[in-house]
Structures are given as structure tokens and as C-alpha cells.
Amino acid sequence: MTLTFDTLVAVSLGYVAVLFAVAFAAERRADAGSSVWLRSPLIYTLSLSIYCTAWTFYGAVGYAARSGLEYLTIYLGPSLVMIGWWWVLRKLVRIGRAQRITSIADLVSSRFGKSPWIGALVTLIAVAGVTPYIALQLQSISLTFAAFTEGMPGGSTDVEFVALWTAVGLAVFTILFGTRNLDPSERHHGIVMAIAVEAVVKLFALLAVGAFVVWGLGGGLSGTLARIDASDVPMWQGDGGRWVGLTLLSGAAFLTLPRMFHVLVVENDDDRHLAVASWAFPLYVLLMSLFVVPIAVVGLERLPSGSNPDLFVLALPISEGHGGLALLAFLGGFSSATSMVIVATIALATMVSNHIVAPLWLSTREPDAVSRDLRGTILLARRVSVGGVLSLGYIYFQLTGSGVALSAIGLIAFAGVAQILPAMLGGIFWRGGTAGGAAAGLLLGAAVWVWTLFLPSFGTAVIPAGVLDHGPYGLGWLRPRALFGIEGIDPLLHSVIWSLLLNTGAFTLVSLLTFPKPLERLQGAQFVNVFEQANPSRAWSRSGAEVEDLLVLAQRVLGSEAALDLFGREAEGQGKSGHLPDPTPAFLQELERELAGSVGAAAAHALVGQFVKGPGVSVEDLMAVADEAAQILEYSARLEHKSAEQERTARALREANDKLTHIARQKDAFLSRISHELRTPTTSIRSFSSILGEEGLTPEEARRFAGIVEAEAQRMTRLLDDLLDLSVLREGQVSLRQQEGLLSEVIDRAVVSAGTIQGGLRVVRDAAAEAVPVTTDLDRLAQVFINLVSNARKYCDAARPELRIGVQRRGGQVIIDFVDNGSGIPVPEREVVFESFARLTGRRTGSAEPTGAGLGLAICREIMAHLGGSISYLPGQGGAAFRVILPQGLSAAAAE
Amino acid sequence: MARAHRPVFLPPAGYRRRRVRDAARLLPVLGVVLLVVPLLWTRSDQPGGVGNSVALIYVFAVWAGLIAGANLLSRLLRRDTEDDADEDGRDPSA
């Protein structure tokens, strides 16, 4: 089988198209609410496989051809970390969920008092460490393209051209699926699914090449083992320091690489997935590395000397004339590279936007201006960051060229991100760690890494040979390869040992010497004792927060629906109806965490802080933190839990009592209102009929008075009709007529019947969204809509009244919002609009038409209850806003 | 102190669960011990050095054994994580 350049391009593009389709389908399924299968332990484990990049896929063979068994350290470290999940990972995952952590920078920043500086520092280290790694992936794609197309019809490939377009394509994919919205939990179903597919592709490809090498070229298992024994490459090369050091380093990097943290912690939503991955992921990397040595040995034997061992996986099938297998190997490498770049870019972009762009943006604004469209700004920042990160990778690729061996760049990146480890582990296991300590450790470790490993990796162009040999300004103890004059250590180990040693030392020492701020102590206790907290202690003690302001803020960050859901849930939990709960400390905490899921802990804390007056941390919180005896803390937490439960019961009883009293009072008020509503028209009727019975009226007057009598009689009839309707609805003796129809038609009917045209009310609708088929009592539904539309017509007090009707579908429900642009309904009256005879004060228009009896919304509420849905006032929308929720395809409620 | 009032012996189910957790903590330690064994070897290309295939098979065998152990423990622990009422860090028998 012969390949042309064009088929290679076509196959790559086709593969990318399949990935787009997979990601798109997964997002659709997740939107439809059927994400159970998308969130299985298998998918979780497969998503962890982004640990295996192109470096693994191609570079491991090259590594083995040079250094024997040492390549295994890169996989043994992470395997040990996974197998030991009960120690660290379980805690990380639990903290990640409890604190809504969005990235590793967020974790460290959040732990050390939500410090924006530490978040930015970790972000910078990660960007510096990972950019070369992204460059490495671009390099591997372009190298393999070049290797493949050498001597192929279609001409030699322009390496840079391939790298550039790969970077552009990856940016598009990442922006499409990685920044589609600001998911509060930063979960990306589409991307996780796509990388799971890529995981299967790369494993299959490498196993296929391996099987071909062992059974096709090596002469079976025993034959291959004999070849390995006979090989010139010694498997054990006696360098125990590198064996242990690299295992530790790769284990550390497994935890601190931003992309690994993202899939391990941020995308995780079940501890039990971790239990499965604890053995399944080591199994995956074992399989990935199983055939590496055979491929290396056979490749050295059969390929011409001087071939690049980093490309054996591809070169062996090509030289043996197996074009199809070579293509599969190419796709495997392509998968490895792209999946790594996509996730690494998302993780870095999240960090850059949350920890560098958002704090800068917030600090340049007046507090009031913050309430502008934050969400849009953050999404934009994230998209720009994706482009920025990939551009950096591309520029690095351009600068370094393609000379460096794959494994060298990978290890430099590992050593860079490993600098985060002391602050991270210290943060989750030691309550004594302080922000000052973390900053000192991170700064010192990063500086040592840059000086001893990162800068020297650029060659003598950046650090001249003189400095390498004699130190800067002749300071011998600062030589990059021999700090403090200690020579003869392997350069990588030298850098890792010194940087981590000084990092940990600075972290510990400064932590011991400094005193943490209250918020740091609070966060420290929450992180270290994440498993023991029955009730998390609170960062907000009391508040002067206006709930509606907070709702507006939350809507701007989380999106309108998610925010209303959150507030509605909380209100329900507090036993209140509607969407405005009390701003209790617990709720503020919850809100801050939700916001943190979108913008990071530091920014979320700052945002909530703008609306909440009073100190962030109370004396009780401090005492709880200062109390070092864990048992006492736990014991009191249990007591607190119990007394909280009793209080809940008491509150429920109190509420029930209040409700009964309220109902009795309501009944009185109801009767009195009925009396009023009936006597008022009766008064006019009686008075005018008596006048009409007298002499001396002009015909004009008589006609006019008779008209009034008739209008008032009609008004009474209408009132009686409404009363009957309401009582029938309340008694539950309604017979609903189930019909099928389009929602848009029902709304059409309502808009026409409510007389919006002569009323001067502009109705804004969305035809596409309204095309929803519904099965319900359409006449009753229309009655509700007519009420809402004519209320807007009567009461909207804007100069140019406008009613916006929005329709959306969510989880089997249809949600219809009616929002006008008037001044809305004041808070105290929102509670009563759904009561009988609730006509609002001072809102009558001057029209001659008699106003309604004030039963409209009460009837609407009864009707919606019968239709199995609900109607409620929607706060925070500007004008008066009502939300109607209708179950789609309902039938159950009608049967009653 | 709350601790003084705890019973000295725990019911067998709780006891078993704690020992499974101990095993989960110890398994990586065992892995580390077995994986530093190569430090005792002589270079493969020296006389008396460890054979290439022997070295390879040893590391993969240890690795596979650890995976099998982790598999077994994860089955036992998965039941455990479903019921997180009593957590580690206050294990009276530890």
C-alpha cells in the first residue's frame, strides 16, 4: 500500500472531524441530561491517559534505545501515586469538590487564604513549565509528518507549515468545546469524551505496532526475549540515582501538571471512579510501555544506523512496507499529541483567565462597575488565553527548532511543575503552612529551576559557556550545573534536588516564622480536615448583603438559569418560596463556592466581598480554627449538627403554626374582600336604577346611566365567574381537556385576546424557541398567558412598554418567562401578588375600563398547579417578570 | 474527652474495613520497596550483571502484581467509600 501526501492530510482531517463529532455528540447528550454513561469510571480512567503524550508514544522507544529500563520511571511514578490513591489523591479530589476548585493554581491560592498573588505565581510557573511541553507536541506532529512524507509523492512537507496549522486547529477545537460556557464545575463532557476516544486509539496503535514487531519481526515471545538479551543496549545501566529520582519526579509531576490536575481532580465527580482508576490507569500505562523495549531493540537491529530512535514506532512499519500500520501508528501519535495539547491548553487558559486576567480586571474597576457583564469578560479572557497559550507553544517551537531530544523537554517541564508540590502537599496535610511560606517556596524553587535547568536548555545562546563553567560574575557557587560547588551530579537530578530542597526548606521555614491571616487559618483547617467537617466553618459571619444584588451578580457570572436555580434551591431549603433566600452566612459561603467554580477562589472572594459588609471572618470561626484538638472540634461539630437538626424541626413547627394563623386571617380577609368587590358594583347599580326610576332625566343622561348599570352588572358577573373558577380549581374538581398543540399558537392566542395592539404594548417574541409541542389543557394555559400579557399591558409603566416572552426547554420542562420593562413589583408585594384580590396599590391606569377583581394571578397559580407546573415571580430581571414552568408531554397531573 | 467513652473493641465489620484501608496505604510502600531492588543489581553489560530480559521481566512482574493488588483493594474499598460516615483521622485503633 502506497500513501500520498494528500491521503495523509485527508486521513488526519477525517480523524479530527470524527473527534469533533464525538465531542459534539457528548455535549448534546450531556445537555439532554443523560450523562450517566459519559461519567463512568472507564471514561475517567481513559481521560487520565493524557498523561501519555507524544513523548510517550514516540519518545519512550528512543529513551529505551538510549538508556534501557530508565524510561519506565516515567510510568512507575504515576502508577505508584495512583495505587497509593488513599494517601493523596482521595484527599485532593474531596477538597476539589468541596471547594469547587478549578485548577491547581486555584487549589494553592484557595488554601493560602484565597491569595491572588499565589494563584498568579503558580499560574506563571505552570505556563513556563508547560509551554515547552506544548511545543514538544507540535514538534512531534510535524516531525512525524516529515518522516512519513519523505520521498512520498506530493513533495516534502514544510515542517513549520504543519505545526502552524495544527496549532490553529487545536485552538479552534479547544475554544469550541473548552470555553463553550462557564461551567461552574469546569466540566467538559465533549472534551473528556474526545480524549477518551483518543486514549483508545493510541493504545490500540501502539499495541498493534508492538504485536507486529514481536510476532511479525522478532520471532515470537521467546525470540524477542532472546533478541533483547543479545542487544547492545544494557537494560540496567546502574544509575540508581536517576532511577529513584525520576520515579519521584514523575510521580510529583503527575499530581502537579495542570492538565493532569484538571482530569484527575476538576473533571472528577465521584470518589469511586478513583478507586477503579487506581488499578486501571497503572494497567493502561503498563500496556503502553509493554512493547517499548522490543520496538527499540528490533528497530536498532533492522533500521539503518543513525536513524532517529524517537521515530522507530513509525519508521519500522514504513521500512517493512506496512503502510496501513504506519498510518495507524501516525494516528496514535497524533492522538497523543492533540489530546495533551487540548487539555493542557484548557487548564492553562483557565488559570490565566482566573488568576491573572480576572484579578487585574477587578482591580481596575470601581466596585459598582463590576456588575457589568462579568461572564462575557471571563469567557473572552479564556478564549484569548487559549490562543495565547498555543501561540506561546508555537513560538517556543520556532525558537528552539527541532534539535532537542523529546525526552529532554518533557523532563524539564516535569521539574518545573514539580515546584508546586511542596505548597500543595504542605497545604493539604499541614495546617501550619502559611501564604508567606508558600510564596517563598514557590519563588525560590522556580528561580532555581529556571537557573539550573530551564535557561540552560536553550543552549549557550541564553547562558554563555563562561557562566556555565565559572558562574555569573565569577561567582563559582552559582554555577548552573554545580550549585554551591557540588559537582558531578547528573544535571537534571542536580536541578531537581536543589530546587525541591530549597523550595521545601523555604516553605517550611517561612511558614514557621510567619503568622497566617484569619482566612488562611480557616481555609487551612477546611483543607486539612476535609473528611471531618460535618458543618464547614464559615467565612462570612454576618451580612448587610442585599440578596437581589447578589442574585444580579450571580446571574452575571453563572448565567441567569444557574443563578436562579441556586437561589431558588436555597430559598426552598430555607422554607421560603420564590427566588430570594435570606443571605445567611452558610448561603454566602455556598454562593462564593459556586462563583469560585467559574472564576476561581480569589476572584470569587473579592466579588462577594464587595456586596457583603462586615468582617469576613467572625470570632467564633477563629476560635474554631484556633482549637487545635481535632476531637473536640469533631465532637462539637456533631453536637452542632444535632442542635441544628432540632432547630430545623422547631422552625418547621413554628412555620406550620404561622401558616395556620395566616390562613385563618386570610379567610377573614377573603370574605371581607368578596363583600367589598360585590357591594361596590351593587352600590352603583342600586343608586342609578333608583335615579332612573325618577322623573326629569334627559334622554342623554338616562342612556348613560343605563349603560353604567349594565357595565357594573357585567363586572359582577365577571367577578362571580372568577370566584367560581377559583373555587372549582381549589376544590380540585376541574376536568382538564388534554390537547396537543404548539406553544407558539397558545401565545399567539393570548397576545391577541389580551388586546396588546390597542394597548400600545410591544411584545418581543422568539419564534424559533416557541416552536415547542406541548400536551396539556391548551385553553387553560392560554388563560394563564392572557392574564400575564394583559397585566403587563395594564401595569407596565414604562414610556414605551415592552413585554419580552422567552421560552426555553430544560430537563423535560418548558420554561416561559414574561418580562416587561416597567419598574417591576416592589419586594414586599411580590409575596402577595398570587393571593386572591391582590391588586397592587397605586398602579391603576387612568383607563375607563373597570380593573380586574384581583383574582387573575391567584387563578393562574391554581391552573398551573393543575397542569403540573408552576408560576412564580422572577426577581432580578429589571421589570416585572413571571416565570411559568410547564412539564413537557405531561399526562400524570391530569389524571387526578 | 469523647475518646475515653469509646468501646475498646469495635465490631468486626468496622475492624475489617480499617485493615483494608491500612492495606491500601501500605501497598504503594510495598511497591517502592520492590522497585528499589534494581539498585542492588550490577549493570547489565558488566560481567555478572543482571540479564536484559530478567531485568525487564522483574519490573513488569512487580508492576502487574501491584495492579492486581490495587484491583482487589479497590473492590473492597469501593463499598467503603459509599459509606463515609466514619472517616480516617479518628481511627481509635490506629
Add this chain to the structure above:
Amino acid sequence: MARRVLLIEDEPNIIEALSFILTRDGWTVHTHADGATAAARVKNGSPEVVVLDAMLPGRSGFDILRDLRADPDTASVPVLMLTARGQEKDRELAMRLGATEFMTKPFANSEIVAEVRRLAGG
């Protein structure tokens, strides 16, 4: 000289009916529909009789009555209180607050004319 009556009521049709019968009886009828400004209107207009509805937008008739009695300028103006709720406790409340007379809607035209006359003449 025509005698003045101030009608504080918000139902347009009742206003029309009362205006008609009182005008025919020789009164100059002024009307006022807003509860919030009603007390001030009484003070400025100094009518001989005030007919006051109990349920008004802005401020209830009972509150207006309380305001009127608290102000020395209007403390002695005769007030005829009207209500459509027809509960006994409303009557008690009105009398306690100092209403001169209390009537329940619906009323006979002749009765109300007679009451207004009686209050003015009293």
C-alpha cells in the same frame, strides 16, 4: 349660596352617582380620588361635609379620618364614612376614630342625601 360637600372616593361610577344626586339636591360637589392627599384637600377646601370611602388607593379612609381628627383645623368637620366591607368592627373602628356617621354600601339615594343634609345642618 350653594353648600359644599367633598366626596373622597375612587370608584368612578359611584362618584358619578353621588355627584348626580347631591348636585340635584343643591350641593356643590367636589371629588377627590387619591387617599394620600385627601387630608390636605379637606384642609384647603374647607367643605361643610366630607363623604369618605374606607378603601382608597394610597391611604385608607380610616387613616385619613385619624389625620383629620388630629388636625385642629379639620377636627370638627362632619365626616360621613362609607364602606363596602360591611363588617361590624369597621363601624366600631370608624366611630371610635371620630366619624360623625357611618353607612354601608349599597345605600338608598334618599338616605344618603338625608344624612348629608343632617350632618351639614347639625
